Amino acid sequence: MDVPAIAPLLPQLASGAAHTHALGFTYESLDGDRVRIRVPWREDLVGDPDTGVIAGGVVTTLLDHVGGLAVWVSLDNFKPLATLDLRVDYMRAARPRTDLIAEARCYRLTRSIAFVRAWAFEDAPDDPVAAAQSAYILTTARPERRPKPETGE
Template sequence: MSDTFLTTLLPQLASGAAHTHALGFVFEGIVGDRVRLRTPWRPDLVGDPETDVIAGGLVTAMLDHVGGLAVWTALGRYEPIATLDLRVDYMRPARPRVDLLSEARCYRATRTIGFVRAWAFEDDPADPVAAAQATYVISSDGGRGPGANLKKADRA
Protein backbone atom coordinates (compact mmCIF):
# COMPACT_ATOMS: atom_id res chain seq x y z
CA MET A 1 0.00 0.00 0.00
CA SER A 2 1.48 3.33 -0.98
CA ASP A 3 2.20 6.06 1.54
CA THR A 4 0.40 8.52 -0.75
CA PHE A 5 -2.76 6.43 -0.59
CA LEU A 6 -2.64 6.30 3.22
CA THR A 7 -1.66 9.91 3.87
CA THR A 8 -3.49 11.73 1.09
CA LEU A 9 -6.22 9.82 -0.68
CA LEU A 10 -7.75 7.78 2.18
CA PRO A 11 -8.31 10.83 4.43
CA GLN A 12 -9.93 12.61 1.47
CA LEU A 13 -12.19 9.61 0.84
CA ALA A 14 -13.11 9.64 4.54
CA SER A 15 -14.47 13.16 4.69
CA GLY A 16 -14.11 14.85 1.32
CA ALA A 17 -17.53 14.04 -0.16
CA ALA A 18 -20.36 16.50 0.40
CA HIS A 19 -22.37 14.17 2.64
CA THR A 20 -19.40 12.97 4.73
CA HIS A 21 -18.26 16.56 5.20
CA ALA A 22 -21.80 17.63 6.19
CA LEU A 23 -22.00 14.80 8.72
CA GLY A 24 -18.63 15.78 10.15
CA PHE A 25 -16.75 12.53 9.60
CA VAL A 26 -13.10 12.85 10.63
CA PHE A 27 -10.44 10.35 9.57
CA GLU A 28 -8.70 9.12 12.72
CA GLY A 29 -6.24 6.79 11.00
CA ILE A 30 -5.40 3.14 10.55
CA VAL A 31 -4.24 0.79 13.27
CA GLY A 32 -3.12 -2.53 11.83
CA ASP A 33 -5.90 -3.53 9.43
CA ARG A 34 -8.59 -1.35 11.08
CA VAL A 35 -9.74 2.03 9.83
CA ARG A 36 -11.17 4.54 12.32
CA LEU A 37 -13.53 7.50 11.89
CA ARG A 38 -14.82 10.00 14.43
CA THR A 39 -18.06 11.95 14.28
CA PRO A 40 -18.02 14.83 16.75
CA TRP A 41 -21.32 15.29 18.59
CA ARG A 42 -23.33 18.24 17.28
CA PRO A 43 -26.91 19.30 18.09
CA ASP A 44 -27.99 18.96 14.44
CA LEU A 45 -26.98 15.27 14.45
CA VAL A 46 -29.28 14.41 17.36
CA GLY A 47 -32.11 11.98 16.70
CA ASP A 48 -34.11 12.63 19.87
CA PRO A 49 -33.86 16.16 21.33
CA GLU A 50 -35.01 14.92 24.75
CA THR A 51 -31.96 12.63 25.08
CA ASP A 52 -29.29 14.44 22.98
CA VAL A 53 -28.28 11.08 21.47
CA ILE A 54 -26.85 10.97 17.93
CA ALA A 55 -29.42 9.73 15.37
CA GLY A 56 -29.44 6.07 14.39
CA GLY A 57 -29.31 6.96 10.70
CA LEU A 58 -26.00 8.69 11.26
CA VAL A 59 -24.67 5.55 12.97
CA THR A 60 -25.67 3.48 9.93
CA ALA A 61 -24.10 5.96 7.48
CA MET A 62 -20.91 6.03 9.52
CA LEU A 63 -20.65 2.22 9.69
CA ASP A 64 -21.28 1.93 5.95
CA HIS A 65 -18.67 4.55 5.14
CA VAL A 66 -15.95 3.22 7.44
CA GLY A 67 -16.63 -0.22 5.94
CA GLY A 68 -15.89 1.11 2.47
CA LEU A 69 -12.67 2.69 3.75
CA ALA A 70 -11.69 -0.72 5.16
CA VAL A 71 -12.15 -2.31 1.72
CA TRP A 72 -9.89 0.31 0.11
CA THR A 73 -7.35 -0.21 2.88
CA ALA A 74 -7.36 -3.98 2.30
CA LEU A 75 -6.95 -3.45 -1.46
CA GLY A 76 -4.22 -0.87 -0.90
CA ARG A 77 -5.69 1.34 -3.61
CA TYR A 78 -8.84 3.06 -4.74
CA GLU A 79 -11.30 0.99 -6.77
CA PRO A 80 -14.95 1.84 -7.36
CA ILE A 81 -17.08 0.01 -4.76
CA ALA A 82 -20.74 -0.14 -3.83
CA THR A 83 -22.50 -1.48 -0.75
CA LEU A 84 -24.08 -4.81 -1.63
CA ASP A 85 -25.41 -5.72 1.81
CA LEU A 86 -25.35 -4.01 5.20
CA ARG A 87 -26.73 -5.39 8.43
CA VAL A 88 -26.57 -3.20 11.52
CA ASP A 89 -27.30 -4.49 15.01
CA TYR A 90 -28.04 -1.72 17.50
CA MET A 91 -27.00 -2.79 20.99
CA ARG A 92 -27.64 0.33 23.03
CA PRO A 93 -28.19 4.06 22.63
CA ALA A 94 -25.11 6.21 22.19
CA ARG A 95 -24.21 8.33 25.20
CA PRO A 96 -25.64 11.87 25.07
CA ARG A 97 -23.35 14.67 23.91
CA VAL A 98 -20.41 12.33 23.24
CA ASP A 99 -18.43 11.90 20.01
CA LEU A 100 -18.95 8.62 18.20
CA LEU A 101 -16.09 6.52 16.86
CA SER A 102 -16.29 3.74 14.31
CA GLU A 103 -13.83 1.10 13.23
CA ALA A 104 -13.94 -1.40 10.40
CA ARG A 105 -11.89 -4.30 9.19
CA CYS A 106 -12.08 -5.94 5.78
CA TYR A 107 -11.44 -9.54 6.76
CA ARG A 108 -11.59 -10.93 3.22
CA ALA A 109 -11.45 -9.44 -0.25
CA THR A 110 -11.95 -11.39 -3.43
CA ARG A 111 -11.63 -9.99 -6.94
CA THR A 112 -15.24 -8.74 -6.79
CA ILE A 113 -16.41 -8.67 -3.14
CA GLY A 114 -15.07 -7.16 0.10
CA PHE A 115 -16.31 -8.64 3.40
CA VAL A 116 -16.31 -6.26 6.36
CA ARG A 117 -17.10 -6.10 10.06
CA ALA A 118 -17.53 -2.70 11.69
CA TRP A 119 -18.62 -1.26 15.02
CA ALA A 120 -19.51 2.13 16.50
CA PHE A 121 -18.63 3.11 20.06
CA GLU A 122 -17.65 6.05 22.25
CA ASP A 123 -14.47 4.96 24.08
CA ASP A 124 -14.18 1.19 24.05
CA PRO A 125 -14.72 -1.00 20.96
CA ALA A 126 -15.66 -3.83 23.36
CA ASP A 127 -18.77 -1.81 24.37
CA PRO A 128 -20.34 -1.01 20.99
CA VAL A 129 -23.37 1.12 20.30
CA ALA A 130 -23.84 -0.87 17.09
CA ALA A 131 -22.07 -3.50 15.02
CA ALA A 132 -22.28 -4.14 11.30
CA GLN A 133 -21.62 -6.95 8.89
CA ALA A 134 -21.33 -5.78 5.29
CA THR A 135 -20.32 -6.74 1.78
CA TYR A 136 -19.14 -4.37 -0.93
CA VAL A 137 -18.97 -4.97 -4.66
CA ILE A 138 -15.52 -4.16 -6.01
CA SER A 139 -16.05 -2.80 -9.51
CA SER A 140 -12.50 -3.15 -10.75
CA ASP A 141 -12.23 -4.32 -14.31
CA GLY A 142 -8.48 -4.85 -14.10
CA GLY A 143 -7.98 -2.18 -16.75
CA ARG A 144 -9.93 -4.16 -19.34
CA GLY A 145 -12.62 -1.52 -19.88
CA PRO A 146 -16.36 -1.15 -19.17
CA GLY A 147 -18.32 -4.38 -19.26
CA ALA A 148 -15.22 -6.58 -19.06
CA ASN A 149 -16.78 -8.70 -16.31
CA LEU A 150 -19.88 -9.41 -18.36
CA LYS A 151 -20.33 -12.51 -20.49
CA LYS A 152 -20.35 -11.85 -24.24
CA ALA A 153 -24.12 -12.36 -24.47
CA ASP A 154 -24.70 -9.66 -21.79
CA ARG A 155 -22.62 -6.94 -23.50
CA ALA A 156 -24.92 -6.24 -26.44
Protein backbone atom coordinates in the same frame (compact mmCIF):
# COMPACT_ATOMS: atom_id res chain seq x y z
CA MET B 1 2.52 -4.86 8.44
CA ASP B 2 3.74 -2.22 6.02
CA VAL B 3 1.88 1.06 5.82
CA PRO B 4 -0.45 0.87 2.81
CA ALA B 5 0.29 3.26 -0.06
CA ILE B 6 -3.30 4.53 0.24
CA ALA B 7 -2.76 5.68 3.86
CA PRO B 8 -2.00 9.34 3.00
CA LEU B 9 -5.35 9.57 1.16
CA LEU B 10 -7.45 8.27 4.06
CA PRO B 11 -8.12 11.69 5.65
CA GLN B 12 -9.51 12.98 2.35
CA LEU B 13 -11.44 9.77 1.68
CA ALA B 14 -12.97 9.93 5.17
CA SER B 15 -14.44 13.40 4.74
CA GLY B 16 -14.16 14.32 1.07
CA ALA B 17 -17.60 13.25 -0.16
CA ALA B 18 -20.39 15.80 0.12
CA HIS B 19 -22.37 13.79 2.68
CA THR B 20 -19.37 12.85 4.84
CA HIS B 21 -18.22 16.46 4.85
CA ALA B 22 -21.71 17.66 5.80
CA LEU B 23 -21.86 15.12 8.63
CA GLY B 24 -18.40 16.16 9.87
CA PHE B 25 -16.68 12.78 9.52
CA THR B 26 -12.96 12.93 10.28
CA TYR B 27 -10.17 10.42 9.91
CA GLU B 28 -8.81 9.09 13.21
CA SER B 29 -6.23 6.39 12.53
CA LEU B 30 -5.04 3.29 10.78
CA ASP B 31 -3.74 0.42 12.90
CA GLY B 32 -2.70 -2.50 10.71
CA ASP B 33 -5.81 -3.23 8.67
CA ARG B 34 -8.21 -1.43 11.05
CA VAL B 35 -9.28 2.04 10.04
CA ARG B 36 -11.05 4.53 12.36
CA ILE B 37 -13.14 7.60 11.70
CA ARG B 38 -15.11 9.90 14.00
CA VAL B 39 -18.34 11.84 13.83
CA PRO B 40 -18.28 14.73 16.29
CA TRP B 41 -21.48 15.25 18.26
CA ARG B 42 -23.53 18.16 16.93
CA GLU B 43 -27.02 19.32 17.81
CA ASP B 44 -28.17 18.96 14.18
CA LEU B 45 -27.17 15.26 14.13
CA VAL B 46 -29.38 14.35 17.11
CA GLY B 47 -32.25 11.96 16.41
CA ASP B 48 -34.32 12.65 19.53
CA PRO B 49 -33.89 16.06 21.18
CA ASP B 50 -35.00 14.61 24.53
CA THR B 51 -32.03 12.23 24.63
CA GLY B 52 -29.30 14.22 22.83
CA VAL B 53 -28.08 11.05 21.11
CA ILE B 54 -26.75 11.00 17.53
CA ALA B 55 -29.42 9.73 15.11
CA GLY B 56 -29.38 6.08 14.03
CA GLY B 57 -29.11 7.05 10.37
CA VAL B 58 -25.86 8.87 11.08
CA VAL B 59 -24.54 5.77 12.87
CA THR B 60 -25.46 3.59 9.89
CA THR B 61 -23.79 6.02 7.48
CA LEU B 62 -20.69 6.10 9.69
CA LEU B 63 -20.45 2.29 9.72
CA ASP B 64 -21.04 2.02 5.98
CA HIS B 65 -18.42 4.63 5.19
CA VAL B 66 -15.73 3.24 7.49
CA GLY B 67 -16.41 -0.15 5.89
CA GLY B 68 -15.63 1.27 2.47
CA LEU B 69 -12.40 2.76 3.81
CA ALA B 70 -11.44 -0.67 5.18
CA VAL B 71 -11.96 -2.17 1.72
CA TRP B 72 -9.67 0.43 0.15
CA VAL B 73 -7.06 -0.29 2.82
CA SER B 74 -7.32 -4.00 2.04
CA LEU B 75 -7.02 -3.34 -1.69
CA ASP B 76 -4.35 -0.70 -1.04
CA ASN B 77 -6.01 1.18 -3.85
CA PHE B 78 -8.94 3.46 -4.46
CA LYS B 79 -11.38 1.65 -6.73
CA PRO B 80 -15.11 2.15 -7.24
CA LEU B 81 -17.23 0.08 -4.89
CA ALA B 82 -20.84 -0.08 -3.82
CA THR B 83 -22.52 -1.39 -0.70
CA LEU B 84 -24.10 -4.72 -1.58
CA ASP B 85 -25.35 -5.65 1.89
CA LEU B 86 -25.27 -3.90 5.25
CA ARG B 87 -26.60 -5.22 8.51
CA VAL B 88 -26.42 -3.02 11.58
CA ASP B 89 -27.16 -4.33 15.06
CA TYR B 90 -27.82 -1.61 17.61
CA MET B 91 -26.61 -2.93 20.95
CA ARG B 92 -27.26 -0.05 23.31
CA ALA B 93 -28.09 3.64 23.36
CA ALA B 94 -25.20 5.95 22.67
CA ARG B 95 -24.19 8.39 25.37
CA PRO B 96 -25.82 11.80 25.02
CA ARG B 97 -23.78 14.68 23.60
CA THR B 98 -20.84 12.38 22.81
CA ASP B 99 -18.78 11.85 19.63
CA LEU B 100 -18.91 8.42 18.02
CA ILE B 101 -15.93 6.55 16.61
CA ALA B 102 -16.22 3.77 14.05
CA GLU B 103 -13.62 1.12 13.34
CA ALA B 104 -13.70 -1.39 10.49
CA ARG B 105 -11.70 -4.26 9.13
CA CYS B 106 -12.02 -6.02 5.77
CA TYR B 107 -11.65 -9.67 6.72
CA ARG B 108 -12.18 -11.31 3.30
CA LEU B 109 -11.53 -10.04 -0.19
CA THR B 110 -12.47 -11.85 -3.40
CA ARG B 111 -12.18 -10.68 -7.02
CA SER B 112 -15.58 -9.00 -6.86
CA ILE B 113 -16.76 -8.86 -3.22
CA ALA B 114 -15.24 -7.49 0.00
CA PHE B 115 -16.53 -8.54 3.43
CA VAL B 116 -16.24 -6.16 6.37
CA ARG B 117 -16.97 -5.98 10.10
CA ALA B 118 -17.31 -2.62 11.82
CA TRP B 119 -18.17 -1.18 15.25
CA ALA B 120 -19.38 2.21 16.48
CA PHE B 121 -18.47 3.24 20.02
CA GLU B 122 -17.55 6.17 22.22
CA ASP B 123 -14.38 4.98 23.97
CA ALA B 124 -13.57 1.35 23.17
CA PRO B 125 -14.66 -1.11 20.48
CA ASP B 126 -15.39 -3.77 23.12
CA ASP B 127 -18.38 -1.66 24.29
CA PRO B 128 -20.11 -0.95 20.97
CA VAL B 129 -23.19 1.15 20.39
CA ALA B 130 -23.66 -0.74 17.13
CA ALA B 131 -21.93 -3.42 15.07
CA ALA B 132 -22.12 -3.95 11.33
CA GLN B 133 -21.53 -6.81 8.95
CA SER B 134 -21.31 -5.69 5.33
CA ALA B 135 -20.40 -6.69 1.82
CA TYR B 136 -19.21 -4.37 -0.91
CA ILE B 137 -19.14 -5.09 -4.61
CA LEU B 138 -15.97 -4.04 -6.35
CA THR B 139 -16.99 -2.31 -9.53
CA THR B 140 -14.92 -1.49 -12.57
CA ALA B 141 -15.50 1.30 -15.01
CA ARG B 142 -16.69 -0.02 -18.32
CA PRO B 143 -15.97 1.72 -21.61
CA GLU B 144 -18.90 3.51 -23.15
CA ARG B 145 -20.72 1.35 -25.69
CA ARG B 146 -21.17 2.98 -29.02
CA PRO B 147 -23.95 1.90 -31.32
CA LYS B 148 -22.83 -0.25 -34.20
CA PRO B 149 -23.02 1.55 -37.53
CA GLU B 150 -25.82 0.40 -39.75
CA THR B 151 -24.64 -1.77 -42.61
CA GLY B 152 -27.53 -1.01 -44.92
CA GLU B 153 -28.49 -4.64 -45.29
